[in-house]
Amino acid sequence: MPSPSERAPERTDFIRDIVAADLREGRIDTVVTRFPPEPNGYLHIGHAKSICLNFGIASEFGGRCHLRFDDTNPIKEEQEYIDAIEADVRWLGFDWGEHLYFASDYFEQLYEWALDLIRAGKAFVDDLSADEIREYRGTLTEPGRESPSRDRSIEENLDLFERMRAGEFPNGAHVLRAKIDMASGNINMRDPVLYRIVHAAHPRTGDEWCIYPTYDFAHGQSDAIESITHSLCTLEFQDHRPLYDWLIENLPVPSRPRQYEFARLNLTHTVLSKRILLRLVAEGHVRGWDDPRMPTLSGIRRRGFPAEGMRDFANMIGVARADSVVEVEMLEHAVRDVLNRQALRRFAVLDPLKVVIENYPEGQVEQMEVVNNPEDESAGTRAVPFSRELWIERDDFMEDPPKKFFRLAPGREVRLRSAYFVTCNEVVKDADGSIVELRCTYDPETRGGASPDGRRVKATLHWLSAAHAVPAEVRLYGHLFSSPCPGANARDIFEDLNPDSETVLSGCFAEPSLADAPIGETVQFERLGYFCADPGSTPGKLVFNRTLTLKDTWAKLQAQGRHDTP
């Protein structure tokens, strides 16, 4: 069965158009892209869009895509992030082969190129402090002023820069700057900083360096070294493109990469900002980077989202240059679409209500054959034990049902899925008047859920044999933010956190086959939604995370009814 992405027509967007034209007109032989994360945090859904774009283009056009860590700032970067990022990209389904690179691999070459720039009189060592540089830079509407250090001799610049590398100066004492144009309307061209002194250990190069190139001095040159043809980044780097090009043109680099920018992804009810995600974790609003509510790849993986759904979503939303906010419903649709096709069906009861089948022999147990996935016959069937005492969902019974409720009610007959038709005869209540048990009878002729006489029922319920059901904890997840646009209108983004984003249910039951449910495999609890065992789940204490609910027309009706009857 082809996936939607395979049967979808060839996707086109402005970047693919450019790549196709470059190939067609012979400007390049092979397309080479790269995904360039900084290892200072975890990857999120926004990164997934970029990963799918870069790796997707490479595979569609028969090229290759590199994974390159942009590790030029040792203060923020850690090996932990490098490992997590690699795992996330692999999980998403992409393979960089042997093309794993680090900007730090190029530090020596970058240093040589900096020397070249100095020798060409196009870079200088500045003595100004960070504050002074800011002052000299001017403002958005006023030009900047040239640094007093700008006219230093090439020899002195060379000497100073070498001594910067040698560790003779403390952090901030000097900086290497390009000599471009302090009056440029583009602030990035006002003698941008190329190197700064940072006495800090780097996760890869350790103490080898105490000067580090800035993003601007590292990125384009790294692209050139790797023969990247199309360097794709987000819109906020548009203003850097003139500098990217200036460096490429003024340095003896081995290839001529081109930068193209696209709009980053925004999702409703979600925040895709490393800074905010870091705070959510640090301030304990969530269980960690991989909390099932987090939009991180590790979070959605723990939540049970299949990678294929994530990829389908990336294809659905397209790539453009206009700022936009995609509704999460589209992501949820992509996930449900994959899960509907692939997830095995299982029985679980979240809010159990006891049902006793009065005419069912005491002590008898039957193994009912239940289909694993109606969308995939090859998934086969399984046996689920049936007996006299059962659990059903409390929501599936109403003592005084409204007209549109067609589940179980006094005197009404429904089907227990793949088992029998049952009729409710009596409602047993406790002293407080709350329902504790239903007394029902079953029709032996309807075994397997069939109706030999053609009798029809309006509802089919899931159920569990009370004696065989295994206890479980189930965590229900909703949107992390209740507002579709968290932090909009200058609101504090944390005020928009949804207080009900996680509901932990204890006292749930699952069918016996779920006792050893593999971690990370998402199944459908019939009629309820998609769920997967949490990594913290053990056979002794089962914990399931709800990936998504099923679409629920009844819940929608109820919600509408609430408005209709004030």
Add this chain to the structure above:
RNA sequence: UGGGGUAUGGUGUAACUGGCAACACGUCGGAUUCUGGUUCCGAAGAGUCUAGGUUCGAGCCCUAGUACCCCAGCCA
């Protein structure tokens, strides 16, 4: 008169080189269904930021506006 971008249904995208504004999500109906799921059928919803202009014909070309986004890290 800083610089750089972007405007198409509620949302995201599409419309080859000027030729009936299309697809998906969502919404609303209906059919099917041993999941109020899935599937199927149908509908509503934009006349393309505004105002002019060119043209037989403009989302696309021209002119003038408007709105929104990004930039003043030794972050990326």
